[in-house]
Every structure is written in C-alpha cells, then in structure tokens.
Amino acid sequence: MIPISPDEMRAVDANCTYFGLLPIQLMENAGSALASEARRRARGKKIAVVAGRGNNGGDALVAARHLADLEVTVFLLGRSREIATQEARQNWEILEHLNFDLREVRCSEELEPLSRYDLILDAIFGTGVRGPVRGLEAEAIDAINSSGRPVLSVDVPSGLGTEKAVEPDATVTFHRPKVAIPGEVVVAGIGIPPAAEFYVGPGDLGLVARRASESHKGENGRVLVIGGGPYSGAPALAAMAALRAGADLATVAAPRNVAGIIAGLSPNLIVRPLSDDHLSPGDLDLIRELLPRHDVVVVGMGLGRHPETREALAELIPECGKAVIDADALLPGIPLQGIITPHESEFRRVSTIRVPPGRVEKETLMSFARDMTLTVLLKGKVDLITDGSVVRGNATGNAGMTVGGTGDVLAGIAGAFYSKAPPLRAAVAAAFVNGTAGDLAFVEKGYSLLATDVIEKIPAAMRL
Ligand SMILES: NC(=O)C1=CN([C@@H]2O[C@H](COP(=O)(O)OP(=O)(O)OC[C@H]3O[C@@H](n4cnc5c(N)ncnc54)[C@H](O)[C@@H]3O)[C@@H](O)[C@H]2O)[C@@H](O)CC1
Ligand SMILES: [K+]
Structure with a gap:
C-alpha cells in the first residue's frame, strides 16, 4: 500500500465529507478497528486509554465504548470542555452519559496508575500534532514510555516527527500507512472506498490554495x-x-x-x-x-x-x-x-x-x-x-x-x-x-x- 502524508490524509478526509461520508462515521470505523486490534493484543482485561483533545483522542473514545465488556479507564489530558472537535466531544459525552470510568488529568501524577494496566492505547496526538510537545502532553508521553506496559498507538505514535514521541509496541494506522512510522504497523480500513480517493474534491484545493498571510x-x-x-x-x-x-x-x-x-x-x-x-x-x-x-x-x-x-x-x-x-x-x-x-x-x-x-x-x-x-x-x-x-x-x-x-x-x-x-x-x-x-x-x-x-x-x- 502506498504511504500517505498527513496533508494528503487531511485532503482525503475533507473530500469524504464533501461526498457525504462524515468524520463521525470515519471515527466510528477507526475506533471499531482499533478496539478489535486492542482486544487481540490485550493479555488481560484492564485497558487504559490516554486521550488527547483532538480526533485522535476521539478514535480512542470510540474504542473504549467498543471494549465496554473489559475494564476500560479513559485518561483525558486536560478538561473535557477543552475537547477540540465536535466528533470527539460527542463520543466523550456518550461515555459520560453511560457512566464509563473517565478521568480528566491535570498533572502527570494522575497518570501513575498506568503501570497497572494490561494495555495502553496511546491517543494523545495523531496527524494533527504541530510544533514542540511540552507540559502535560510531554509528561504523558514519558509516563507511557516508562510504564513498562504494552502500548498500542492510535494512527501514529503520539508526537511522531517532534522531539518527543511515544515508542509503542505497535501502531494501528487508519486507511493507509502514514509516512515514517517506526516499528510494527497494522493498517486498518475505515470505510474509505477507492472512489473517494479517485474523485477530486475540496480537500485537493486545500493542498494548493493556502496562502501565507504575510506574503508579498x-x-x-x-x-x-x-x-x-x-x-x-x-x-x-x-x-x-x-x-x-x-x-x-x-x-x-x-x-x-x-x-x-x-x-x-x-x-x-x-x-x-x-x-x-x-x-x-x-x-x-x-x-x-x-x-x-x-x-x-x-x-x-x-x-x-x-x-x-x-x-x-x-x-x-x-x-x-x-x-x-x-x-x-x-x-x-x-x-x-x-x-x-x-x-x-x-x-x-x-x-x-x-x-x-x-x-x-x-x-x-x-x-x-x-x-x-x-x-x-x-x-x-x-x-x-x-x-x-x-x-x-x-x-x-x-x-x-x-x-x-x-x-x-x-x-x-x-x-x-x-x-x-x-x-x-x-x-x-x-x-x-x-x-x-x-x-x-x-x-x-x-x-x-x-x-x-x-x-x-x-x-x-x-x-x-
Ligand atoms: N478527520 C477525519 O475525518 C478523521 C480523523 N481521524 C483521526 O484524527 C486524527 C487527527 O485529528 P486532529 O486533526 O484532530 O489532530 P490530533 O488529534 O492529532 O491532535 C490535534 C490536537 O492536539 C493539539 N495539538 C497539536 N499540536 C500540539 C502540541 N505540540 N502541543 C499541544 N497540543 C497540540 C491541537 O490543538 C488539537 O487539539 C488522525 O490521526 C486520526 O486518528 C480518524 O478519526 C478518522 C477520520
Ligand atoms: K496517537
């Protein structure tokens, strides 16, 4: 399969929306595929989801719901009102309404229990990471890496391409392999048919029409x-x-x-x-x-x-x-x-x-x-x-x-x-x-x- 860059993947996502295949549907498929892989790998029932506030975190929130028969704890980095996307928020609210074990993490000490889980899902950042990772997110990456527990990264190892990144046992990446993921990679389909990559849409415009605001x-x-x-x-x-x-x-x-x-x-x-x-x-x-x-x-x-x-x-x-x-x-x-x-x-x-x-x-x-x-x-x-x-x-x-x-x-x-x-x-x-x-x-x-x-x-x- 031909690898895809984050920019190209964003274009595919935008085109899917244009064709009526909505981000919430793709997120559901991603979360479902992720849950299957997690279930296959977990050596026990206790699963920790470490979620950021973007759609990468949203994928893992969906997975948490699909894994409800196991013992799942969700650690959200930051406050739920800071969740950045409508799709991720919607999935958080479902878990809230259904009384899942949800924890809003404000300091890294609250991540200490990670070493007690059978599998950690790393969903801090996906393809949307920009610039250096600092503060709580950086500490969470360290906490995951030093947990000594099996780690499954969602889409890409969080922080990949920056100075600090999760080093997972494997990565479940969606749709197509993303450029430069180290280690074991499992590619999971999320229901994007070949025609959605063949037909042109506004995502393709996004790849050419950006203009720097300070241009001359x-x-x-x-x-x-x-x-x-x-x-x-x-x-x-x-x-x-x-x-x-x-x-x-x-x-x-x-x-x-x-x-x-x-x-x-x-x-x-x-x-x-x-x-x-x-x-x-x-x-x-x-x-x-x-x-x-x-x-x-x-x-x-x-x-x-x-x-x-x-x-x-x-x-x-x-x-x-x-x-x-x-x-x-x-x-x-x-x-x-x-x-x-x-x-x-x-x-x-x-x-x-x-x-x-x-x-x-x-x-x-x-x-x-x-x-x-x-x-x-x-x-x-x-x-x-x-x-x-x-x-x-x-x-x-x-x-x-x-x-x-x-x-x-x-x-x-x-x-x-x-x-x-x-x-x-x-x-x-x-x-x-x-x-x-x-x-x-x-x-x-x-x-x-x-x-x-x-x-x-x-x-x-x-x-x-
Ligand atoms: N858009 C779509 O249609 C789909 C997206 N999917 C998932 O969405 C991911 C991309 O989601 P997003 O674009 O929301 O991005 P991410 O979830 O990767 O991360 C973006 C969030 O992190 C913050 N952030 C970025 N860089 C940071 C830094 N250095 N320090 C602190 N905070 C930082 C941003 O403000 C934003 O809130 C993919 O990797 C994939 O997992 C999947 O759900 C499939 C469908
Ligand atoms: K990730």
Missing part, C-alpha cells in the same frame, strides 16, 4: 499568458481566471491586432503587444525578456495555426519552464512539458494515439503522461488528470460549460495553481475549481451561462 506582491504567482490572434477573448479569459484563482499578476503577450482589445477588456491585465498579427519567431526576444518575471506560462488559447506561430512555439516552449499548454499549442511535433489540457480530439491530435471517440482509457492516458513526463488534464464529462503514476477524476461541471471559453478559464486557473504547487496537484485542483465555479454559475444562468460567469464564481468555488 508576486509571491502568489505571476502568470504569463501567450495567446490570441484570430481570437482576442481566449487569452483575456485565461488571464482573468488566473487572477481570480489567486495569482498576483497576469500578463498577456498577444498579437498586435488584438492587444488593444484585450487591454480594453480589463484594467487588471498587463498586455504586451507582439510585432505582428500572429505569434512569430520575431517575437521570441520580447517573450524571453518576460519569462524570468513570471512563474508559469499559459500558452495556446486563440493563437491560430499560422506556420510561423508553430515555428515560434517549437522554439519557445522548451524555454518556458513551468507551462500550461492548451488549444492551438497542442500540435504534434511541438514539444510538451508541464501540464497539458486537451479535450479528447486535441488529445488524439497531440498524442497521435488512435482511440475511438469517448474511449480514452485511464491506462492509455497514464502511459502517455509517463512516456512524455507530463501531467495531462483530459477534459470531458469526467475530467481525467494524471502524471503517469496517479490518475484522478473530476466530476464537477455541467453541460452548460460546453460554451466557448470555459477551457481557457480552466487553463488560467491551472496556471495560477501551478505557480505554487506541483503539476498534478495544480491540475487536479484547477479541474475541481473550474467545474465547481461552472456549477455555481449554472444555478443562476442555466444554459445561458458564459465563460465570464464561470470566472465570477471562482472565488466562491475556492471558499468550499
């Missing part, structure tokens, strides 16, 4: 859009979407015939006119000047098919660093890198793989991405996103989004996220935000929906 202008992404020619709206949509998705700066490099129109569309955009009515090799010096001042290049929308444009792209794209490649830049023979955002016929064109309509299989997409060292976001009813090793699906979006321009919006959002996150995470979150913004716009506009309506809903989609 430019630190949240500078996106250069290269597009336009036959079309003027496409690059403007991509650039506006990048700004709404959190980029600090969006520059559009566009052919001179449309540069003025684009600049007139929004005062938020910086527009650099190219030398001709299409992108040509003569523009490369200007673009090379712009590249170091941007983090990501979003290229292709509305460029048209002039042979000189093709020549310019072939030379330019390998110099772009992080690139989101879309539409008219998706041609065979033009080098690809970073993220590509084809719909199905563009995918056929660029990959030269013969697939019947509606039949791009996950495996085909993955092996193409792997061979080309690319992240592919294949737009469809369910978008498929892969970097060749992981494949994800995005089911947000609606039939109203077949209107022109929504693909440009998606590429712009992907550009904004790619400035801050690795390509797979950026593409996954962009697909979710674009589709969700489209769904919010559809509620108001129905089939009259326009790409600009989708852009206006990006902020609401990002608040999910």
Whole structure:
C-alpha cells in the first residue's frame, strides 16, 4: 500500500465529507478497528486509554465504548470542555452519559496508575500534532514510555516527527500507512472506498490554495499568458481566471491586432503587444525578456495555426519552464512539458494515439503522461488528470460549460495553481475549481451561462 502524508490524509478526509461520508462515521470505523486490534493484543482485561483533545483522542473514545465488556479507564489530558472537535466531544459525552470510568488529568501524577494496566492505547496526538510537545502532553508521553506496559498507538505514535514521541509496541494506522512510522504497523480500513480517493474534491484545493498571510506582491504567482490572434477573448479569459484563482499578476503577450482589445477588456491585465498579427519567431526576444518575471506560462488559447506561430512555439516552449499548454499549442511535433489540457480530439491530435471517440482509457492516458513526463488534464464529462503514476477524476461541471471559453478559464486557473504547487496537484485542483465555479454559475444562468460567469464564481468555488 502506498504511504500517505498527513496533508494528503487531511485532503482525503475533507473530500469524504464533501461526498457525504462524515468524520463521525470515519471515527466510528477507526475506533471499531482499533478496539478489535486492542482486544487481540490485550493479555488481560484492564485497558487504559490516554486521550488527547483532538480526533485522535476521539478514535480512542470510540474504542473504549467498543471494549465496554473489559475494564476500560479513559485518561483525558486536560478538561473535557477543552475537547477540540465536535466528533470527539460527542463520543466523550456518550461515555459520560453511560457512566464509563473517565478521568480528566491535570498533572502527570494522575497518570501513575498506568503501570497497572494490561494495555495502553496511546491517543494523545495523531496527524494533527504541530510544533514542540511540552507540559502535560510531554509528561504523558514519558509516563507511557516508562510504564513498562504494552502500548498500542492510535494512527501514529503520539508526537511522531517532534522531539518527543511515544515508542509503542505497535501502531494501528487508519486507511493507509502514514509516512515514517517506526516499528510494527497494522493498517486498518475505515470505510474509505477507492472512489473517494479517485474523485477530486475540496480537500485537493486545500493542498494548493493556502496562502501565507504575510506574503508579498508576486509571491502568489505571476502568470504569463501567450495567446490570441484570430481570437482576442481566449487569452483575456485565461488571464482573468488566473487572477481570480489567486495569482498576483497576469500578463498577456498577444498579437498586435488584438492587444488593444484585450487591454480594453480589463484594467487588471498587463498586455504586451507582439510585432505582428500572429505569434512569430520575431517575437521570441520580447517573450524571453518576460519569462524570468513570471512563474508559469499559459500558452495556446486563440493563437491560430499560422506556420510561423508553430515555428515560434517549437522554439519557445522548451524555454518556458513551468507551462500550461492548451488549444492551438497542442500540435504534434511541438514539444510538451508541464501540464497539458486537451479535450479528447486535441488529445488524439497531440498524442497521435488512435482511440475511438469517448474511449480514452485511464491506462492509455497514464502511459502517455509517463512516456512524455507530463501531467495531462483530459477534459470531458469526467475530467481525467494524471502524471503517469496517479490518475484522478473530476466530476464537477455541467453541460452548460460546453460554451466557448470555459477551457481557457480552466487553463488560467491551472496556471495560477501551478505557480505554487506541483503539476498534478495544480491540475487536479484547477479541474475541481473550474467545474465547481461552472456549477455555481449554472444555478443562476442555466444554459445561458458564459465563460465570464464561470470566472465570477471562482472565488466562491475556492471558499468550499
Ligand atoms: N478527520 C477525519 O475525518 C478523521 C480523523 N481521524 C483521526 O484524527 C486524527 C487527527 O485529528 P486532529 O486533526 O484532530 O489532530 P490530533 O488529534 O492529532 O491532535 C490535534 C490536537 O492536539 C493539539 N495539538 C497539536 N499540536 C500540539 C502540541 N505540540 N502541543 C499541544 N497540543 C497540540 C491541537 O490543538 C488539537 O487539539 C488522525 O490521526 C486520526 O486518528 C480518524 O478519526 C478518522 C477520520
Ligand atoms: K496517537
């Protein structure tokens, strides 16, 4: 089984909630699995639960209820009114109502009896531990380690990754192995089906959209859009979407015939006119000047098919660093890198793989991405996103989004996220935000929906 980091696990949990699989259900499953393992290991009836005030403690409170036929004592570190989550509090209150042996611990002396138990469940901290462990929690870790009794850690040994951690006999970890747990590890399923890790949700957004409150202008992404020619709206949509998705700066490099129109569309955009009515090799010096001042290049929308444009792209794209490649830049023979955002016929064109309509299989997409060292976001009813090793699906979006321009919006959002996150995470979150913004716009506009309506809903989609 592939290990999972705390951040990724938090994203899975958040997505489960979005799909209606609630934390209280997962906690019940976790506590039940934990109780089975504890029962298997306990050499006697006396079980001590040492619980912190987060959900890790909550898991162990559930286990205490499942072990009610044994002699269970719960040591809660701190006061019950300080329990941090609704789910853990609810489980504490059940035990209180049912008169379980509950002790609110305020100093480490109250943990001395630990050496008299047959098994200790360590549930002080799980994946939510932050910074150094001090005070009562540190003393409780010492008390567990010096108890001389068998210890079963819940999810991860408490304090793992900090200077002070429990050294258990074994750990029951939930769903998937967590990174870097030493010693014996038992992985317990908690009812999260593979589909809950395949489909994209707001947890994926959490993995890219965090912004440090003290960040400066430019630190949240500078996106250069290269597009336009036959079309003027496409690059403007991509650039506006990048700004709404959190980029600090969006520059559009566009052919001179449309540069003025684009600049007139929004005062938020910086527009650099190219030398001709299409992108040509003569523009490369200007673009090379712009590249170091941007983090990501979003290229292709509305460029048209002039042979000189093709020549310019072939030379330019390998110099772009992080690139989101879309539409008219998706041609065979033009080098690809970073993220590509084809719909199905563009995918056929660029990959030269013969697939019947509606039949791009996950495996085909993955092996193409792997061979080309690319992240592919294949737009469809369910978008498929892969970097060749992981494949994800995005089911947000609606039939109203077949209107022109929504693909440009998606590429712009992907550009904004790619400035801050690795390509797979950026593409996954962009697909979710674009589709969700489209769904919010559809509620108001129905089939009259326009790409600009989708852009206006990006902020609401990002608040999910
Ligand atoms: N969220 C979910 O859907 C699920 C979570 N689960 C459990 O929840 C755990 C994560 O729960 P939480 O996110 O509540 O976090 P934890 O229970 O790991 O710990 C967080 C608590 O400890 C406090 N804390 C953190 N660092 C501290 C430090 N250095 N010193 C003192 N106090 C500190 C926090 O203020 C918070 O109250 C997982 O490990 C797993 O056991 C499971 O119930 C399964 C489902
Ligand atoms: K723990």
